[in-house]
Amino acid sequence: MRVRVHEIVRIAVESAMAEGALTLISLPEIIIEKPKKDGFGDFATNAAMLLSGALKKPPREIASVISAKIAKNPLVEKCEVAGPGFINIFLKSSYWTKVLSEIIKEGAGFGRSNAGGGKKVLLEFVSANPTGPLHIGHGRGAAVGDSLARIMGFAGFKVTREFYINDIGAQTIILGESVKLRFEELIGKIISFPDNYYKGEYVKELAKEFRDENGKGANDIAPSSFQNFAGKKMLGRIKKDLKDFGVEFDNWYSEGELVRHEGLGKILTAIEKTGFTFVEDGALWMKTKELANDDKDRVLQKANGETTYFLSDVAYHKDKVKRGFDILINVWGADHHGYEARIRAALKAFGHDPDMLKIIFIQLVALMRSGAPVPMGKREGEFVTLRQVMDEVGVDACRFFFLMRKSDAQLDFDLELAKKQAPENPVYYVQYCHARIKSIIEFAKESGINIPEDPDENVFGRLKEKEEFELIRHLSAFEEVVAKSARDMEPHKVTFYLTELAGMFHPYYNKNRVVTSEKNLTLARLLLCKAVATVAANGLTLLGVNAPDKM
RNA sequence: GCGCCCGUAGCUCAGUUGGAUAGAGCAACUGCCUUCUAAGCAGUAGGCCACUGGUUCGAAUCCAGUCGGGCGCACCA
Numbered sequence: 001m002r003v004r005v006h007e008i009v010r011i012a013v014e015s016a017m018a019e020g021a022l023t024l025i026s027l028p029e030i031i032i033e034k035p036k037k038d039g040f041g042d043f044a045t046n047a048a049m050l051l052s053g054a055l056k057k058p059p060r061e062i063a064s065v066i067s068a069k070i071a072k073n074p075l076v077e078k079c080e081v082a083g084p085g086f087i088n089i090f091l092k093s094s095y096w097t098k099v100l101s102e103i104i105k106e107g108a109g110f111g112r113s114n115a116g117g118g119k120k121v122l123l124e125f126v127s128a129n130p131t132g133p134l135h136i137g138h139g140r141g142a143a144v145g146d147s148l149a150r151i152m153g154f155a156g157f158k159v160t161r162e163f164y165i166n167d168i169g170a171q172t173i174i175l176g177e178s179v180k181l182r183f184e185e186l187i188g189k190i191i192s193f194p195d196n197y198y199k200g201e202y203v204k205e206l207a208k209e210f211r212d213e214n215g216k217g218a219n220d221i222a223p224s225s226f227q228n229f230a231g232k233k234m235l236g237r238i239k240k241d242l243k244d245f246g247v248e249f250d251n252w253y254s255e256g257e258l259v260r261h262e263g264l265g266k267i268l269t270a271i272e273k274t275g276f277t278f279v280e281d282g283a284l285w286m287k288t289k290e291l292a293n294d295d296k297d298r299v300l301q302k303a304n305g306e307t308t309y310f311l312s313d314v315a316y317h318k319d320k321v322k323r324g325f326d327i328l329i330n331v332w333g334a335d336h337h338g339y340e341a342r343i344r345a346a347l348k349a350f351g352h353d354p355d356m357l358k359i360i361f362i363q364l365v366a367l368m369r370s371g372a373p374v375p376m377g378k379r380e381g382e383f384v385t386l387r388q389v390m391d392e393v394g395v396d397a398c399r400f401f402f403l404m405r406k407s408d409a410q411l412d413f414d415l416e417l418a419k420k421q422a423p424e425n426p427v428y429y430v431q432y433c434h435a436r437i438k439s440i441i442e443f444a445k446e447s448g449i450n451i452p453e454d455p456d457e458n459v460f461g462r463l464k465e466k467e468e469f470e471l472i473r474h475l476s477a478f479e480e481v482v483a484k485s486a487r488d489m490e491p492h493k494v495t496f497y498l499t500e501l502a503g504m505f506h507p508y509y510n511k512n513r514v515v516t517s518e519k520n521l522t523l524a525r526l527l528l529c530k531a532v533a534t535v536a537a538n539g540l541t542l543l544g545v546n547a548p549d550k551m
Numbered sequence: 552g553c554g555c556c557c558g559u560a561g562c563u564c565a566g567u568u569g570g571a572u573a574g575a576g577c578a579a580c581u582g583c584c585u586u587c588u589a590a591g592c593a594g595u596a597g598g599c600c601a602c603u604g605g606u607u608c609g610a611a612u613c614c615a616g617u618c619g620g621g622c623g624c625a626c627c628a
Contacts, residue, residue, distance in 0.1 A: 035571080046570060049608085059608080083571050084608065129628075171628050283626050295554065295624055302626040309628050337555055338623040361556080363621085404576095405564065408556065410621075412563065417577090420590095426576065428590045436588055443587045496565060499575075510583090510592040551590065 005032050005043045005089065008076065012069035013047060021065050023055055034477065041080070041088035042473060048085040059085025096469055097460035099476045103531040104455060111538050115483035116157030122320050123149050125331035126242065127164040130234040131175040133202055134241050137333060139386035140411065141362045143402035143544070145331040146247040147491040148360075150542045155486035160325070162251040164316060167231055168259060169309065174198065175234070176227025182207035183226070202237075206230050241387050246395055246544045255312050258319065264307050267315040271300060276349040286314070291345035292354060298342050313339075314346040321352050329489065334361045334408065360489055362407050368414040393418040396545045397427040403495045403543050426499065428551065430536060433502035435551040436509065437533040444515050444526055451526050462524040467508045471532060474501055478535050482542065491543065498539040505532050 009032065016022045035044045048063035055062060063081040070089060071079040077090040103110045125145025128138045149159045166172070178198040181191045186207055193199070210229055214221070235252075242249070268284070271277055276287045282303030288294035300311045320328050332339070337359075344354035367374040367384055374384060390398045397418040404426065405411050417425055441451065463469070478497070485493040514525040537547040 033570085040571075044571090049570075052608090086571065131628095166628070169628055174628095281626075285626090293554095299626045304626075306626085308626070312628095334556075334622060336623085340555085361622095363556085409564075410557085414563095425590075429576090432588080432590050436591080438588095440587050447587090492565085496575085503575080506591055507593085509587085510589095513587070515587050551588075 004075075005091075008070060008073050008089070009045050009047060009066070009087075012066050012073070013051075016065050016069050022051070022062065034473070035086075035088065040082060040086070041090045043089045043091070044082075045087050045089070046085070048081075048087060052085065063087050093461075093463075093469070096472045096476070097457060097463070099472055100460055100527060100531050101455070101457055103475060103534055104527060107534055108538060108541075110534060111478045111482050112154050112156075113479050113483050114156035116152060116155050116486060119157050119326040120324060121152060121157045121159045121327045121329060122162060122323070122325040123152070123159055123329045123331070124162045124164055124320075125329075126238075126247075127166070128238060129166045129171055130231050130238060131171050131198060132200060132234065134238055134386040136365045136367055136384050136386055136389055136413070137362065139245065139389065139398065140365050140402045140407075141331050141333065142242060142245055142247045142386070143399045144360065144362060144407050144491055147399070147403055147494075147543050148329070148331075148486075148489055150544065151482055151491055151494060152486040152489075154542060155483045157327075157486060160251065161249045162253050163249045165235065165252060165254045165256075166309075167235070167254050168256040172227055172231050173223075175203075175230045176223055178203045179206045179210060179230045180221075180223060180226040183210050186211055202234075203230075206233055209233065241385075241390075244395070245386065245390055246399065253316070255316070258315060259312060262315055262319070264311065264315075267311065267318075268301060268307075270318070271311075271314060271349065274349040274351075276345075286310075286342070286345060286349065288342045288345035291348045292341045294341035294345055295338070298345075310342060313343060317343055317346055317357075318350055321347070321350070321356075326356065328357045329360060330357070331360045331362060331407075334363045337361055358489060360407055363410045365402075365411050365413050368412055368417075370414070370416045374415070389413075389415070396431070397425070399544050400427045400495070403491050406490060406492055427545075429506075430498045430502045430540060431546070431548055432551055433505050434533050434536045434540070434547040435549060437505075437529045437536075438549040440509075440514050440529055441526060441533075444522065447515060449515065449519070449522055449526065451523070451530055455523070455527055459520045459524045459527070462518075462521040463528065465508075465512060467504070467511065468525075468528060471501075471504050471508060471528065474504055475531055475535050478539070494539055494542050498536060498543075501532065501536060501539070 013022070032043050032045050035041060048066055049059045051062050052059040060081055063085045067079045067081050067087050070076055070087065075091055075095045077092045079090065080088045082088050106112075123145060125148075126134070126138055126142050128134055134142070145161070149161050153159045174196065175198055178193075181193055181197065182204050185191045206229070210226065213229075239252075271286065272284075276291060277300065278285055278287065278297075283299050284301040285297045285299055288298045289296060298310050299308050300314070301307050317328065330343075340357075340359050343359075344357055347354045347357060367389075393401075393415060401413055401418055402411070418427065419425075444451075481493055481497045485491060512525070514522065514529055516522050516525075533547075540547040
């Protein structure tokens with residue numbers, strides 16, 4: 001919607017230039033903003049200030065020329081020059097009622113745009129090692145990644161969601177060994193459990209399952225069968241947790257398959273061919289310092305012939321590019337930020353633009369209970385799992401809390417607060433707005449007033465309240481908020497938008513009756529309510545949070 | 552020591568491709584349910600945007616430095 005205002009300004013400036021009122025120069029990007037103060041109009045632009053440098057004229061002088069042009073637009077009520085050279089635009093109410101019609105017409109599709117231009121995005125997130133259950137930090141990554149996928153998809157990107165499974169390597173071997181020991185313990189052997197093995201209860205559960213499926217006396221079982229068993233079971237559990245959390249993936253990308261399919265030797269040769277490798281102390285290195293200003297160069301193949309995790313990652317990211325993606329997004333825990341440079345280096349080595357890679361770092365979640373921190377020690381094998389939290393507070397509250405903050409800011413997650421069905425819990429604020437409107441519409445229906453499918457725009461003429469137009473103005477910004485959220489890869493922008501929307505609707509509801517004795521006014525307000533509910537539902541869907549009809 | 556992130560109201564945080572008088576929620580205090588959902592609303596109060604300097608018409612936003620907090624610096628995965 002704001003795009004149209006953009007057009008109004010652009011056309012005004014261009015025609016002023018064409019007529020010689022302004023010197024013809026190339027246009028800077030015009031910023032249209034929603035002014036903070038009512039008196040500053042529906043929209044404002046600083047175009048004149050931006051032009052003043054190039055035109056060597058005072059901003060206010062330029063502003064008055066542009067302003068006069070803008071005022072001639074049929075959608076514009078009036079246009080003023082203010083302050084140092086802002087142009088404040090006041091739109092006719094017909095402009096706003098058209099927005100309402102659009103929302104009603106587009107329904108669940110309102111807010112969708114082509115801002116992303118169909119660019120192909122590979123969004124890799126969670127990618128937890130299948131050596132233990134997902135913990136709360138993975139949950140945050142899952143919520144952010146999934147929501148971002150929804151948002152970017154809505155904003156016109158073509159998004160593929162991928163989970164990279166580290167299903168080979170030392171950690172999976174250790175998990176297998178851990179289960180093997182617990183299994184031996186179960187069948188009565190005395191064991192000593194090494195310190196670096198996985199100690200969680202889930203390992204004992206896996207051992208039990210193994211026994212149940214393979215018989216009690218199963219002895220002399222190859223270690224690899226424990227490893228395969230444990231890896232498969234853990235991955236299954238992770239998949240189920242994610243599914244119950246409302247997160248689906250397009251691809252489950254196996255490191256093991258990548259290695260088997262590509263062949264490590266082939267990958268190594270390809271990397272060596274780039275010329276960005278060297279041998280030192282018997283190991284093969286990549287020049288990540290030179291390529292991406294990394295702290296140090298990184299080893300691809302150790303002196304003992306083993307390959308590193310980094311090599312797999314190089315192969316993986318090379319493959320991502322090969323599959324034709326324009327943008328690669330990785331959602332990583334903040335403790336991985338040291339890895340960014342080496343991946344960028346790898347992309348560069350193969351001649352790709354390293355800027356196609358965007359890494360979203362997820363800061364830690366500090367779990368609280370009624371204001372006091374919940375102790376978490378992964379070393380002891382006892383950490384709070386995503387499953388525990390979503391079972392306790394519910395998926396909606398859990399996801400909403402994860403999406404309330406910028407990803408790279410640490411998050412305090414208070415379990416008691418998230419559970420509380422009380423005003424201080426922010427989760428229900430938006431949901432309540434939706435449910436409340438549904439209830440109003442239901443009430444109207446019972447009173448014999450149905451919302452027409454294809455409403456006559458003239459009824460909107462009954463909307464006169466300032467709050468009504470503020471609501472519509474906010475509704476009209478939804479598409480742009482989604483587009484910005486996608487562009488900046490920051491889902492929390494949608495969360496804030498929705499909280500604001502609810503924060504405008506609730507006071508409006510309290511002040512104004514929707515269902516009145518006057519038919520057209522009732523219809524107009526019902527339609528406005530329906531539009532608010534539509535946008536609230538669309539936004540909540542982007543967060544992966546339900547929009548309930550009743551609460 | 553080097554690199555990255557962060558420092559905004561009592562608390563948790565928005566606000567950064569530089570814009571007009573810096574916002575919200577919670578906590579605190581005062582009010583509002585015989586009419587569409589009180590999981591709601593109205594009101595009060597709360598600030599050297601860590602500090603110092605620079606860039607300019609204009610800085611919470613950009614730059615440099617200082618202080619304070621977090622994380623990372625493997626031939627680990």
